[in-house]
Amino acid sequence: MRLPLLALLAKEPAHGYELKQALEQIFGNAYPSPNIGQIYVTLGRLEKDGLVRGVDVEQSNRPNKKVYYCTALGREALDEWADSPTEGPRVRDEFFMKLVLAPMTGIADRMALINRQRRHYLGLMRDLVELAESTDQDNRPAQLLIEGAMLHLQADLDWLERCQEELA
Numbered sequence: 001m002r003l004p005l006l007a008l009l010a011k012e013p014a015h016g017y018e019l020k021q022a023l024e025q026i027f028g029n030a031y032p033s034p035n036i037g038q039i040y041v042t043l044g045r046l047e048k049d050g051l052v053r054g055v056d057v058e059q060s061n062r063p064n065k066k067v068y069y070c071t072a073l074g075r076e077a078l079d080e081w082a083d084s085p086t087e088g089p090r091v092r093d094e095f096f097m098k099l100v101l102a103p104m105t106g107i108a109d110r111m112a113l114i115n116r117q118r119r120h121y122l123g124l125m126r127d128l129v130e131l132a133e134s135t136d137q138d139n140r141p142a143q144l145l146i147e148g149a150m151l152h153l154q155a156d157l158d159w160l161e162r163c164q165e166e167l168a
Helices: 004-012 017-028 036-048 072-083 096-106 108-132 140-167
Strands: 053-059 067-072
Touching: 004 017, 004 036, 004 072, 004 108, 017 036, 017 096, 017 140, 036 053, 036 067, 067 072, 067 096, 096 108, 108 140
Parallel strands: none
Antiparallel strands: 053 067
């Protein structure tokens, strides 16, 4: 949450509710909307770390609001974020550990584990299909996010088949 909020503030100063609305507008239903409390806690931490600066703005007929600005240090953090690759494939996969160790220790059957995991993945895929259908087709970032999640799930399903072929 830190760096996406910081990126939005690098575009323009904003207060917490504006940041929440921007995230919802950009990603739609594809990305779970953050709780406003979480946004303000994160902004407080960013301010404490010197990545943003908050300024109280007086309003005539409403309570004052705090508008946040990205600092030079915040811009450096964003540059570093943009320049660094994102984590790749996971080698320490919890399901795989369970798949190998459970039968060895007698706590579960491999096929039961594979079938349960497959049902779980297929349920997640159904949820993503429904989400894609209910998301505005013109919202390309949201559609791409959903498509990426579906492709990852399909790869997980394919890998599960491979595990079944090799281990079961």
